[in-house]
Amino acid sequence: MSAPTDRPAPPPTALTIAGTDSGGGAGLAADLRTFFACGVHGLAAVTAVTVQNSLGVTGFTEIPADVVAGQIRSVAEDIGVGAAKTGMLASAEIIHAVAEACRDVGIGGAGPTPFVVDPVAASMHGDPLLRENALDALRTELFPLATLLTPNLDEVRLLTGIDVRDRSDQRRAAQLLHALGPKWVLVKGGHLWTDPDCVDLLHDGREFIELPGPRFPTQHTHGSGDTLASATAAALVKGADMVEAVRYGKAFVVRAVHDAYPLGAGIGPVSAFWRLAPEAAQVEPGES
Numbered sequence: 001m002s003a004p005t006d007r008p009a010p011p012p013t014a015l016t017i018a019g020t021d022s023g024g025g026a027g028l029a030a031d032l033r034t035f036f037a038c039g040v041h042g043l044a045a046v047t048a049v050t051v052q053n054s055l056g057v058t059g060f061t062e063i064p065a066d067v068v069a070g071q072i073r074s075v076a077e078d079i080g081v082g083a084a085k086t087g088m089l090a091s092a093e094i095i096h097a098v099a100e101a102c103r104d105v106g107i108g109g110a111g112p113t114p115f116v117v118d119p120v121a122a123s124m125h126g127d128p129l130l131r132e133n134a135l136d137a138l139r140t141e142l143f144p145l146a147t148l149l150t151p152n153l154d155e156v157r158l159l160t161g162i163d164v165r166d167r168s169d170q171r172r173a174a175q176l177l178h179a180l181g182p183k184w185v186l187v188k189g190g191h192l193w194t195d196p197d198c199v200d201l202l203h204d205g206r207e208f209i210e211l212p213g214p215r216f217p218t219q220h221t222h223g224s225g226d227t228l229a230s231a232t233a234a235a236l237v238k239g240a241d242m243v244e245a246v247r248y249g250k251a252f253v254v255r256a257v258h259d260a261y262p263l264g265a266g267i268g269p270v271s272a273f274w275r276l277a278p279e280a281a282q283v284e285p286g287e288s
């Protein structure tokens, strides 16, 4: 076969900085799957390898911090990073190296590349994914670089001490977290079991935007946070503004939770496959 002369333009790129999940439900696998489904070429800086299945995480090992930073610098220098997203960062050393590399290559902060920081601290089974002494590094080194910070309610409790029970707690938490430096904060409401509207609250220091969605009666939500953050990052690469991008991320994850499938004896993954159906192929940020 001869080489094509009319190659398509390369797709936009997004970088995930995250840990692997051997069960393929969350972390790196969820991020790359979501990028792919959104038509974005996924780049990957691996931070840790977890031993994980649908029942939980039984262990993890960290990648050396200089290797994590090296992966970020390598793809930024050669390929270019349209947007970046963090997941499991495991340790204070890795957080420090990631923050330094991101600052150097223009990811987040005053740089041109949007940076979604998902402050992953534990799996949904309650198993730790972050060393206990690393919370301060997250707060002081990474949050000021974030274009968007996306904590769930367990992470909110760890980071602010607020036990969110209603919308006003959600607002208070968003304000406290915004004061730590991110441009936008999305306090996710998936764990607010009393809220049938599953409201995620977006805040930029001035206004509060509530993003409601149906709450599906399913236990299979493994990878939902990663999927939301990655779809949002994908929309940002394509030029959506933050409100539009988060609305797209929310619409994406609602469909993904709706189509979640059981796998193993425990908690099954949400599904990005819906986006590959022919009728969904044209859904773009702003049109969902």
Ligand SMILES: Nc1ncnc2c1ncn2[C@@H]1O[C@H](COP(=O)(O)OP(=O)(O)O)[C@@H](O)[C@H]1O
Pocket: 124, 151, 152, 153, 188, 189, 190, 191, 198, 199, 200, 213, 214, 215, 216, 217, 218, 221, 223, 224, 225, 226, 228, 250, 253, 254, 257
């Ligand atoms: N049962 C559910 N039905 C519909 N949406 C859900 C459900 N559980 C979580 N979500 C949505 O998935 C996203 C991630 O939710 P959350 O559970 O709060 O974070 P995490 O996955 O990081 O623990 C949010 O947009 C949330 O509203």
Ligand SMILES: Cc1ncc(COP(=O)(O)O)c(N)n1
Pocket: 018, 019, 020, 021, 026, 027, 028, 050, 052, 087, 088, 120, 122, 123, 124, 125, 129, 221, 222, 223, 224, 225, 226
């Ligand atoms: C490697 C890795 N990264 C992130 C999560 C969080 O996802 P969840 O909250 O669905 O367990 C995870 N379980 N594993």
